[in-house]
Amino acid sequence: MTEGMKLNTKIEIQSHGRYGSVIYQKNSNTIELYWEMSGSKKYAILLAPLDLRKWQDENEIPINEQLEILADLRCWLKRENIKTDIDLPEEIELENKVCIHSGCNETRIKNSAYCLRHYNESLLKL
Numbered sequence: 001m002t003e004g005m006k007l008n009t010k011i012e013i014q015s016h017g018r019y020g021s022v023i024y025q026k027n028s029n030t031i032e033l034y035w036e037m038s039g040s041k042k043y044a045i046l047l048a049p050l051d052l053r054k055w056q057d058e059n060e061i062p063i064n065e066q067l068e069i070l071a072d073l074r075c076w077l078k079r080e081n082i083k084t085d086i087d088l089p090e091e092i093e094l095e096n097k098v099c100i101h102s103g104c105n106e107t108r109i110k111n112s113a114y115c116l117r118h119y120n121e122s123l124l125k126l
């Protein structure tokens, strides 16, 4: 189940032609993420890998909160009808193979070498 975006969260996109930024705000924290226009028809803009390691004020963002930000961004981008390379795969079918992430025993998602958690982490700069 996907949780809706919380009221304390605000996202906006700025464009400077072929590139721009997405500004994510949660309470008093802000982070600016850069995008560039995609060359392929599959995506409108490219955002990966997302650098969600620190807020603008240099405070570190724990990994679980980074994954929440990723989920919020996806939810917002979907509503805005903007296709990006951080979208979830269209079908999340599980494959009968184990995730390649070291020590992980979860099942892979379709067309990926990773389980969902590690697929999400693969979109982040760690």
Ligand SMILES: [Zn+2]
Binding pocket: 099, 100, 101, 104, 105, 106, 114, 115, 116, 117, 118
């Ligand atoms: Zn995994």
